[in-house]
Amino acid sequence: MTNSDRSSLTPKLAWLAFVDMLPLCLAVLPWGVLTGALAVQAGFSVAQSQALSLLVFAGAAQLSAITFFAAGTAYGAIFASTFVISARHLLYSLTFRQHIAQESWLTRVALAFLLTDEMFAVSEAHTKRSGAFSVRYALVSGLFFYIAWNVATAIGIALATLGQNADSLGLDSLGLEFAIVATFIAMTFGELRRFPVLVAIVISGSVAVFSKPFFSDSYIIFAAVSGMIAAYFCDRSDVSTGVEVKPEQVL
Amino acid sequence: MTWTLIIGMATITYINRYFFFARSIAYRPGPHAQRLLSYSSYAVLTAIWAPIVFEFDGIHEVDLAGLDYLIATSLAAALSFLRINSLIVVLASTAVFFLIRFV
Structure with a gap:
């Protein structure tokens, strides 16, 4: 990359x-x-x-x-x-x-x-x-x-x-913001089969939804970093080569 | 005085954008940081769209923005998971969204 x-x-x-x-x-x-x-x-x-x-x-x-x-x-x-x-x-x-x-x-x-x-x-x-x-x-x-x-x-x-x-x-009330939802899903869900990506999406999405009422200014960065850290710890591939260590754990 | 506010805000947002583009910042992401950053787009894009569809009231209920959102979001998710071309995913799910909403 x-x-x-x-x-x-x-x-x-x-x-x-x-x-x-x-x-x-x-x-x-x-x-x-x-x-x-x-x-x-x-x-x-x-x-x-x-x-x-x-x-x-x-x-x-x-x-x-x-x-x-x-x-x-x-x-x-x-x-x-x-x-x-x-x-x-x-x-x-x-x-x-x-x-x-x-x-x-x-x-x-x-x-x-x-x-x-x-x-x-x-x-x-x-x-x-x-x-x-x-x-x-x-x-x-x-x-x-x-x-x-x-x-x-x-x-x-x-x-x-x-x-x-x-x-x-x-x-x-027009609902034009649905185009944001559609575009961002189209950009991310193709990689959902990779377990760490699934974790990043589930964790950051849930943290964002549940923290938005309490941190209306900062919930996006807070949720994104939570999702990234969770995905990092779920990534079983070799950090120097990127080769999967345990492929059977990948969806 | 209002111009002070505008210039101040512009400076703050610009510093946040330029910060890691500066050569004077010595930090270089190592392999572990690069792995963490490789998930940044998945995490941040989800954190932006999820609260548009699911609204938590801050006490105990999660509300849907509407049935139109649920159906069109599910369609976009299913098509993207099947690795259908992004443009087709956006056009098809947005078309379904507006059909349900306004027809």
Whole structure:
């Protein structure tokens, strides 16, 4: 898994990145619209509302900050919440680290800027499918998602400026977030036959569901690390060669 | 002052994203850390989607987001387990989801 595909960007690769990211772009549209509209309603100017999506570019952190801002919460508390919510990106940058060590400073800066849940998801799926991490694929899919998120935010800002109330749009009842469920399952369940993967999925899924009411900011990273540790201890293959020691224990 | 908030948040999220891309961070994942990290995508993606379908009320009940979610999620899970092409899994299960929901 340390292979890196450093070949140049072909139209075929760009198209693949686009198609793979498309369902996630559609799924995030209502949340982008909502984020834009709520920012305006919370008292951010039009430029500031768009700047949140252009610069912060983190849906959950933005929505949480907008709610705090509207309630007049101190900035220190908003910064702390932003750090906790976006801490899972540390896990993504650590996972990608082995692939991007040879890349230029500018490429690494751009890749970090475009690093989201969605870009990490499609890139990991592409790496598993093609056998090598492609930084071009990651950049194109990340950029496509960045554009979709900002267009959705702009639509939300326009609607709110025209006097539409975000709650009256009925966006959260559309069920577009099912595309997230479908895409993430499609990317992970193919490997369910491997026992440690089964353990990672069952443990992280249950921990997430049961800890969300108590740790609304941090349940994703908490659940993910629990699942990873459980899977690590269930992996019976030789750590240096990756060869299964007891194949009969694998589903 | 509001700009301070926006720039501050942008800096915090960017540091979390760039942290392990920095050459000045000496840490290199060894074979054991790489094994742990090889499960990161399975774990984190599940942690994101599972609470969309299953909602725990914090006391003793786990609620389903709806029958449409249960059926379409089961279909996506079954097709993916059979290693059907990802795009077909997403299109088929999303189509079933919206058919149940709006027809």
